[in-house]
Amino acid sequence: MTPDLLAALTAARAAKRPVVVATRLPDGAQRLLPDAHAPAELAAAAERALADDRSGTVKLADGEWFLHVHNPPLRLIVVGAVHIAQALVPLAAQLGFAVTVVDPRRSFATDERFPDVTVRTDWPDEAMDVLAPDVRTAVVTLTHDPKLDDPALDRALRSPAFYIGALGSRKTHAARLKRLRALGHDDAALARIRGPVGLPIEAVTAPEIALSIMAEIVAVRRGAPIAATPPAAREAA
Amino acid sequence: MSTTQAEDVLTVAAAWRAQGERVAVATVTETWGSSPRPAGSQMAITASGRMAGSVSGGCIEGAVADAARKTIETGMPQLLDFGVTNERAWEVGLACGGKVKVFVEALS
Numbered sequence: 001m002t003p004d005l006l007a008a009l010t011a012a013r014a015a016k017r018p019v020v021v022a023t024r025l026p027d028g029a030q031r032l033l034p035d036a037h038a039p040a041e042l043a044a045a046a047e048r049a050l051a052d053d054r055s056g057t058v059k060l061a062d063g064e065w066f067l068h069v070h071n072p073p074l075r076l077i078v079v080g081a082v083h084i085a086q087a088l089v090p091l092a093a094q095l096g097f098a099v100t101v102v103d104p105r106r107s108f109a110t111d112e113r114f115p116d117v118t119v120r121t122d123w124p125d126e127a128m129d130v131l132a133p134d135v136r137t138a139v140v141t142l143t144h145d146p147k148l149d150d151p152a153l154d155r156a157l158r159s160p161a162f163y164i165g166a167l168g169s170r171k172t173h174a175a176r177l178k179r180l181r182a183l184g185h186d187d188a189a190l191a192r193i194r195g196p197v198g199l200p201i202e203a204v205t206a207p208e209i210a211l212s213i214m215a216e217i218v219a220v221r222r223g224a225p226i227a228a229t230p231p232a233a234r235e236a237a
Numbered sequence: 238m239s240t241t242q243a244e245d246v247l248t249v250a251a252a253w254r255a256q257g258e259r260v261a262v263a264t265v266t267e268t269w270g271s272s273p274r275p276a277g278s279q280m281a282i283t284a285s286g287r288m289a290g291s292v293s294g295g296c297i298e299g300a301v302a303d304a305a306r307k308t309i310e311t312g313m314p315q316l317l318d319f320g321v322t323n324e325r326a327w328e329v330g331l332a333c334g335g336k337v338k339v340f341v342e343a344l345s
Contacts, residue, residue: 001262001342001343001344001345002345003345006247006251006344009247010247010248010251023264023266023340023342025266025316025340026314026315026316026340027314028314028340028342054276055275055276055277056266056267056276057266057267057276066264066266066267066276066340068264068277069277
């Protein structure tokens with residue numbers, strides 16, 4: 001890899017731009033895509049690889065190419081700068097997520113409690129409008145406070161976020177769904193919310209709950225069978 | 238998520254090179270059967286013996302590091318093919334019986 005290509009790749013990553021490093025095998029000819037001057041066949045293959053978020057080889061007219069996808073990191077938006085969030089943030093970062101914590105309560109959302117992470121102290125609905133969750137974003141609400149959780153969940157449901165989780169007991173969750181239904185969300189939309197949040201591993205401590213949440217996010221992301229089972233059906237089993 | 242891991246390896250490789258190390262990067266390009274690391278997984282190797290990242294569950298890293306040192310010396314990239322039967326897997330590398338191709342290039 002040439003210094004120029006590495007510099008271009010580093011710049012793209014810093015700007016959170018999705019790029020592909022294409023390497024011809026086995027001679028090692030390389031280029032960074034998207035690139036307006038790239039051959040159409042290679043450009044199209046790179047576009048597909050980015051959309052699939054999958055690195056791999058393709059056979060083209062001028063040989064076999066390895067397409068190495070560099071998508072920006074997945075994002076995790078955590079609403080509620082609570083104790084569980086303190087455990088969740090480093091775990092999510094370790095798993096490769098770019099994490100943002102949202103909590104307008106400044107006594108919770110302090111740099112001391114959340115070093116090395118973006119903390120926003122605007123209201124969750126305003127924060128969500130700015131953060132604009134996409135298909136590579138997970139949203140987790142942890143405040144237990146309807147006036148903070150509900151606006152965040154309302155915005156999350158109106159977004160294509162790949163994961164939406166809400167902390168709270170079954171009773172809390174039922175009441176939450178009733179309120180969100182009143183905001184115009186139908187049952188199909190509400191079924192996107194994972195509540196009680198996390199895989200059922202009998203988690204008790206904050207780090208254990210964080211682990212169950214991240215395990216569920218990974219399961220959903222990877223299409224694991226356990227992620228397809230809604231919480232209610234799991235409990236019945 | 239594998240993408241992020243791979244990116245971290247490149248960051249490490251770039252930092253090593255900035256320190257004056259001679260560096261090669263190995264990347265999994267294809268896998269078949271059960272192999273522990275997906276295409277795009279990366280490992281950085283220096284002529285001085287430093288390593289970061291992985292291209293398998295630890296089975297072939299030694300062989301890849303040897304090949305990487307050769308690439309650092311010659312400047313020539315290599316496409317390595319680790320494909321083995323289950324019976325012979327312990328000798329050559331992949332105990333899981335999977336197959337992987339690994340591209341090794343110098344960070345010039």
